[in-house]
Amino acid sequence: MKIKVKQNPESMELINFLNEALSKRAFIILISCCRIKYRGRATSKLGLGDRTIVIKSDGSFLIHQDHNLDPVNWQPPNCKFQAIIEENKVFIRGFRRNPYESLEVEINKTYLASYHVGNDNKTLELAGYEEDMREMVFKDPFLIEKGFRPTSREYAVTNGFIDILGKDKNGDLVIIELKSRRAGINAVKQLKKYFDDFEDHKKFVRGILAAPSITEDAMELLEKYKMEFKELEPPKELNHEKNLTLDFFKK
Amino acid sequence: MKIKVKQNPESMELINFLNEALSKRAFIILISCCRIKYRGRATSKLGLGDRTIVIKSDGSFLIHQDHNLDPVNWQPPNCKFQAIIEENKVFIRGFRRNPYESLEVEINKTYLASYHVGNDNKTLELAGYEEDMREMVFKDPFLIEKGFRPTSREYAVTNGFIDILGKDKNGDLVIIELKSRRAGINAVKQLKKYFDDFEDHKKFVRGILAAPSITEDAMELLEKYKMEFKELEPPKELNHEKNLTLDFFKK
DNA sequence: CATTAGATTTCGGCA
DNA sequence: TGCCGAAGTCTAATG
Structure with a gap:
């Protein structure tokens, strides 16, 4: 891991430092007093x-104040950079096309400048999404109810895609809308849209909203539409943990 | 501006450094080799x-990889922190309630550690979104068309809020849906929902989607529904620029 | 405190 | 490349 650090660099020092870092496509951090235009x-x-x-x-450009999670100004990846000096002030300009955008920082003073090229080849393993819920329900249909048999996932209808389509123990069609978080009005409306696509056979169609919880408003609307709610937590085991478990049972 | 910097601190040094920084509610930056659990x-x-x-x-917690604008892991503001040492490794844990979340970083090595308390009392001046468009259309209704008179904004209907409601030169009702970016299918559907709330008087109602541009699909759907598109850019002057212009005319 | 709508949303996936 | 949908979305405003 290479890292270079400079405290309180003068303008010329800073511009050389920046151009060096930019040419190496390094990860650059500055703590500076500055003005910003976007x-x-x-x-x-x-x-x-x-x-x-x-x-x-990767050409991402972030400027953070001392509060909030989000940067106060930014530019997405693949931004191109210019670092120039003008009247003894350093300007960093990042611009991109499609859409054209420019972000300009006028630096008055820099307290700390660093750049480094690190090693990181890991990607995040994440669990707890709708996709995991779909998988889970397909594998264990009884989580919805006894006798439920899923037939297709991401079934295309006029208004979008039905998360899971299946039949219940009586052979009636079941439309399932999954939410990995507390379901609100919008989830109900979405399910209703899909439900309406089958209005010719409504008597034999059920709509089920499956989510860890539901807002009161949404529950009211759901009942009004004569649809159902099924409490269902998304799986939160990571993939490798699932594999470990499988391996464990295989032994 | 106070700033403290340490390169390659050992575990004990780092933990003291962190606790010092945390107690001062400083802005902390670490460049470290680490593992993360969320x-x-x-x-x-x-x-x-x-x-x-x-x-x-403010208790925001961000961990960035060398790519992507967003942090790979994070915790929103008001997160509480613990920095502890275990088997000669430093662990930083950030947790919050409602919902309960915890983010744990296991630090193997730190290349650079810094903390500072800066001065920043400026807030961002920003222009160019829907609210600005509403204001603009209310002030200059002819931007929609000659003879248009807006009557209310954020008019409540069954399905939500109509951005702008007004009448055209013939006295027919006009429903306007504003988008500050390229409008897609959803914008048309939203407008259609509002449009349908007036289906009793449909002959005397017009639906106008005003946006800087529109997707092809959306345009097709819009025409099918017999509604209209009006090309309209959101205003992008900052307030003080507007004021300058006003002052200029007042003189 | 919960809910909602907008965002310079970002990001990934797919046509 | 453009569009669509989901997100640990975040954030400010509102009830």
Whole structure:
């Protein structure tokens, strides 16, 4: 891991430092007092203040204030950079096309500058989404109810895709809408849309909203539409844990 | 501006550094080789790799890989922190309630640690979204068409809120749906919903979708529903620029 | 405190 | 490349 650090660099030092870092596609961090202008999908200005500026090796550009999770200004990956010096001030400009956007930082003073090229070849393993729920329900249909048999997932209808389509123990069609989080009005409306696609045979069609919980409003609407709610938690085991479990049982 | 920097701190040094910084509610940056576990709304794990760890003074917690704009793991503001040492490794744990979530970083090695308390009392001035469009159309109704008179904004109907309601030069009702970006199918569907709320008087009602551009599919659907498209850019001048213009005319 | 709608949403997947 | 849908969305405003 290579890392280079400079405290309180002068303008010329900083610009050399930045150009060196940019040419190496390094991960750059600056703690600077700066002004910011953005023009693109919207327009913004931010007056003088201390901020943390980050340029990633994929061309992401982030400027953070000392509060909020989101950066106050940013540019998505593949942004191109210019670092220039003008009247003894360093300007960093990041721009991209489609849509055209530019983000310009006028740096008054830099307290800390660092760049590094690290090693990281891991990707996030994440569990707890609708996809996992679909898998789970397909594998264990009784989680919905006894006798339920799923027939297809992501079934295309006029209004979109039905998460899971199947039949219940009486052979009636069942439309299942999955939500990995607390379901709201919108989930009910979505299910209703799919439900309506079968209005010719409504007597033999059931709509089930499966989610860990549901808002009161949504429950009311659901009942009004004569549809049902099934409490269902998304699986939260990671894949390798599932595999471990499988391996365990195989032994 | 106070800033403290340490390169390659040992575990004990790092933990003291972190606790000092946390007690001062400083802005902390670490460049470290680490493992990450998250458990809360979902569950995730990230194997060993070099990452940039940020803790803000409002309790935001961000961990960045060298790619993508978004952090690979995070915790929203008001997160509480623990920095402990175990088997000569530093663990940083950030947790919050409602919903309960925890984010744990196991630090194997730290290349750079810094904390600072900066000065920043500026807030972002931003322009160019739906609210600005509403204002603009109310002020200059002819932007929609000659003779258009807006009567109310955010008019409540069964299915939600109509952006702008008004009458055209013939006295017919006009429903306007605004989008600050390229409008897609959903924008048309939304407008159609509002449109349908007036189906008793459909002959005297027009639906207009106003946006900078529209997708081909959306345009087709719009025409099928006998509604209209009006090309309209959101205003992108900042407030003080607007004021300058006003002042200019007042003089 | 919960809910909602908008966002410079970002991001991934698919046509 | 453009479009659509989901997200640990986040965030500000509102009841």
